[in-house]
Amino acid sequence: MKITVAGEKKDVKDGLTVAELIVQEEVETPEYVTVSINEEFIKNDTFDTYVLQDGDDVEFLYFMGGGR
């Protein structure tokens, strides 16, 4: 199936989960990454079970925060 990851179209296997995509994309420190699918944010505890669909638009965003 075809999905878009960070603006790039990619061919991936059917049934790919978000967790598998994170490994495939070599995302650094995934525990601090927020994932949006088709502009909707998904909960981090669903990465293992969330199965991507053909045509999905995936973005990885690093949490950006800090303190004084």
Place this chain on the structure above:
Amino acid sequence: MKIILRREDYNRMYEHAKANVPEEACGLIAGKELEDGTRKITKVYLLENIDHSNEHFSIDPKEHLAAIKNMRANGLLPFGNWHSHPETPSRPSEEDKRLANDSRATYMIFSLEHEDEPVLNAFHIEGNDGERTVRKEELEII
């Protein structure tokens, strides 16, 4: 790594930071990478600190996503973020270091500690938890 920031963008950051006192202000930076690796910032995003705190900031993920898509649409590279320290110096705090999870990012800190002497610095932060290395980047304002 050298960072270039336009004076008009510096001024926009300063005004946003000042307008948000006593809270920390925040945003994103984007631009083009020059042949020698210099990062030329051509767009500064002024975003909401959803913590609304003078001690913390968090960028709204929805605004973050919209900014990333805007960068892509305009052929800009995401360089990192900036935030203000209304009461403390322009250096990464322990929390800033702990939450600096993108080793490719530039982190800019705008200090308003001294009202008549604002200070903006850029930093590179990398390493694992507890072993963060901070390097101050050369910043040129043009």
